[in-house]
Amino acid sequence: NTTSDHFKYSQIKKTTLxxxxxxxxxxxxxPFLHQEFPLHPISISPPRIISNEPGLQADIINRxxxxxxxxxIEATHPTMTIKDxxxxxxxxxGGKPDVSFVEYNPDTGFDEKMRFPLExxxxxxxxxxxxxxxxxxxxxxxxxxxxxxxxxxxxxNTRFGGILTDRxxxxxxxxxxxxxxxxxxxxxxIDHGLFxxxxxxxxVALALWCMATQPDWYLQ
Numbered sequence: 432n433t434t435s436d437h438f439k440y441s442q443i444k445k446t447t448l449x450x451x452x453x454x455x456x457x458x459x460x461x462p463f464l465h466q467e468f469p470l471h472p473i474s475i476s477p478p479r480i481i482s483n484e485p486g487l488q489a490d491i492i493n494r495x496x497x498x499x500x501x502x503x504i505e506a507t508h509p510t511m512t513i514k515d516x517x518x519x520x521x522x523x524x525g526g527k528p529d530v531s532f533v534e535y536n537p538d539t540g541f542d543e544k545m546r547f548p549l550e551x552x553x554x555x556x557x558x559x560x561x562x563x564x565x566x567x568x569x570x571x572x573x574x575x576x577x578x579x580x581x582x583x584x585x586x587x588n589t590r591f592g593g594i595l596t597d598r599x600x601x602x603x604x605x606x607x608x609x610x611x612x613x614x615x616x617x618x619x620x621i622d623h624g625l626f627x628x629x630x631x632x633x634x635v636a637l638a639l640w641c642m643a644t645q646p647d648w649y650l651q
Contacts, residue, residue, distance in 0.1 A: 432556050432575050437525030438582035440574035444610035446562065451602055451615035453631045456641045463507045463644075481553070487597055488515070488529055488551045496595070497530060500639050508644050510537045511546065528583045528592075532643040545587035547643035550580045554596040559617040577612060581605065590650040591642050600635045602642050605650055 457464060481487045493515055501513040514531045528548035536542040561573035576594060584592040584605045592603045598620055604613035618638050 432552065432572055433526070433579055434575070435525045435579070435582075438578040440571050440578050442578045442610050443574040443581065443612065446574075446577065446612050446614050448562075449604075449613050449615055451618060451633060451638060453633045453637075456633050456637055459645060460637075460641045481597060484529075484551060484553055484556075487553055492530060492551055492595065496635060496639070500636050500643075503636070503640050504532070504644060507640075508534075510534055511644065513643075525579075525582050525586070528580070530595075532639075545583075545589060546648045547589060547591055547593065548580060548583035548587065549593045549595055549639070550576065550583075552576060552594060552596050554598040557594065557596060559599060559601050559614070562614070577603065577614075581610070581612060584650075585609070588649055588651050590648050591645060593639065593642065595635070595639075600638055602638060607650070 481490060497513055497515070504511050504513065511532065511534050514533060516527055516529050516531070529551040530549035531545055532547035532549070533543040534546050535544075557572060557576045558569075559573075561569040564570055564573070580592045580594055580603050584590070584603070590605055592605070594601045594603065599617040601617050602615040604615075606612065618633050618635050620635060
């Protein structure tokens with residue numbers, strides 16, 4: 432996983448697990464989830480075999496998850512959009528996130544503010560279950576990726592961020608105490624589905640849309 436002089440696994444002092452459930456997301460989503468919005472058709476090419484992180488981002492994230500979540504966000508929040516690492520102009524000494532949920536000035540189309548950074552990892556490099564792994568290397572890598580998303584959240588003053596793999600999505604919530612994070616229960620592609628909620632369980636797309644559009648996104 433990515434290493435940098437600007438973030439390190441040892442900076443993560445405390446992680447607290449919280450439950451991310453369908454009812455909570457529906458409550459956070461409010462009236463938007465009970466309205467109909469005009470949506471333009473979108474074509475998605477089938478994914479290809481994934482062997483590395485750039486491949487995951489290009490074939491699954493940019494061609495499958497992100498286009499549909501972007502369409503939903505732009506319909507419900509017209510001054511927001513989603514950009515990948517190549518098109519997001521903001522940068523820091525420690526790099527920038529793989530996917531950026533940003534808000535912009537509607538009068539100029541610029542003055543973009545990061546609202547929700549998202550890191551993309553292969554599941555062979557990061558799993559939420561590594562938090563309690565008996566393997567010290569897995570524990571270290573678990574915290575290393577958290578330190579990376581924590582860095583982006585801290586530098587851009589966001590309360591929420593996320594880690595998305597080819598198996599699951601985890602929402603990270605920053606606190607006012609550096610190195611202390613709230614980590615959501617994982618939203619699984621396999622068990623929860625990607626777009627259509629089943630049996631009252633959250634989906635990856637719903638969780639991303641809901642948490643990225645929260646009005647209390649700012650935390651200095």
